[in-house]
Amino acid sequence: MSMDDVDKEARLLGQLAGIRESFLRRTQGDLPLLRELLARIQAGDSTGLVQLQTYAHRIHGGGATFDFAAISESAGQVENLLDVLIGTSAAPVVEPHDLRRLVECGRRLVLEIGAATTQGSP
Amino acid sequence: MGIKRILIVDDDPDIREGMHVRLKYSGFDTCFATDALSCVAVARKEEPDLIILDLGLPEGDGFLIIERLKIHPTLSVIPIVVVSARDARANQERAIKAGATAYLQKPVDNAEFLAVIRKALGELAPAEEPGKAAVIA
Numbered sequence: 001m002s003m004d005d006v007d008k009e010a011r012l013l014g015q016l017a018g019i020r021e022s023f024l025r026r027t028q029g030d031l032p033l034l035r036e037l038l039a040r041i042q043a044g045d046s047t048g049l050v051q052l053q054t055y056a057h058r059i060h061g062g063g064a065t066f067d068f069a070a071i072s073e074s075a076g077q078v079e080n081l082l083d084v085l086i087g088t089s090a091a092p093v094v095e096p097h098d099l100r101r102l103v104e105c106g107r108r109l110v111l112e113i114g115a116a117t118t119q120g121s122p
Numbered sequence: 123m124g125i126k127r128i129l130i131v132d133d134d135p136d137i138r139e140g141m142h143v144r145l146k147y148s149g150f151d152t153c154f155a156t157d158a159l160s161c162v163a164v165a166r167k168e169e170p171d172l173i174i175l176d177l178g179l180p181e182g183d184g185f186l187i188i189e190r191l192k193i194h195p196t197l198s199v200i201p202i203v204v205v206s207a208r209d210a211r212a213n214q215e216r217a218i219k220a221g222a223t224a225y226l227q228k229p230v231d232n233a234e235f236l237a238v239i240r241k242a243l244g245e246l247a248p249a250e251e252p253g254k255a256a257v258i259a
Binding site: 009026057060061064072 | 134137139
């Protein structure tokens with residue numbers, strides 16, 4: 001590998017590290033929204049379900065892409081649960097035990113996002 | 123042979139940027155779409171050589187996009203590589219049957235990612251075939 005190639009690869013890794021940091025910053029910046037959505041859903045407002053599904057999908061994919069495995073796994077649980085609960089219904093009805101599970105998974109996601117740092121990872 | 127252009131379809135700006143950086147580093151040109159509604163229009167305008175497609179998108183999912191592309195007279199020949207965090211067991215067979223060329227589950231190893239793209243573009247020598255993690259039609 002030539003010095004040019006080494007420089008080029010170092011620049012690539014630097015750019016990818018910056019994007020990874022941007023993902024985490026944006027995701028942590030969205031924590032108030034996530035908490036609000038969970039509170040609304042827990043209070044019986046099902047209009048937040050689709051918004052939470054979209055959010056969880058983004059974090060599931062982004063977390064996996066940028067090597068935040070715990071965040072991705074928790075977001076995936078929320079997304080999968082919502083995929084089943086919402087299905088094709090425009091006005092989904094969520095049973096109490098499903099609601100408890102969803103809120104529990106959502107709170108775990110909040111904790112994982114809050115605890116994540118970019119240190120010690122690629 | 124000119125520079126190959128790849129359309130990245132993903133609603134997450136950081137994922138789009140990450141793919142763009144990796145592909146540019148490897149000598150590809152890129153263009154973007156962020157939802158199911160704009161994807162076909164962007165494909166018609168940009169005429170990409172390959173499409174990288176997420177499954178969960180606003181305004182309709184990735185399967186809907188594959189269907190729309192596969193019935194289009196000129197866009198139907200463009201190889202589609204699905205890159206999704208969704209469980210491959212539940213989605214890859216459906217994606218390949220719908221017309222996708224390959225299915226990769228996030229997180230995707232960079233070397234594997236590029237090998238699958240080169241294979242889909244017909245650029246790969248036999249010794250550089252992608253590993254088992256990628257499902258290629």
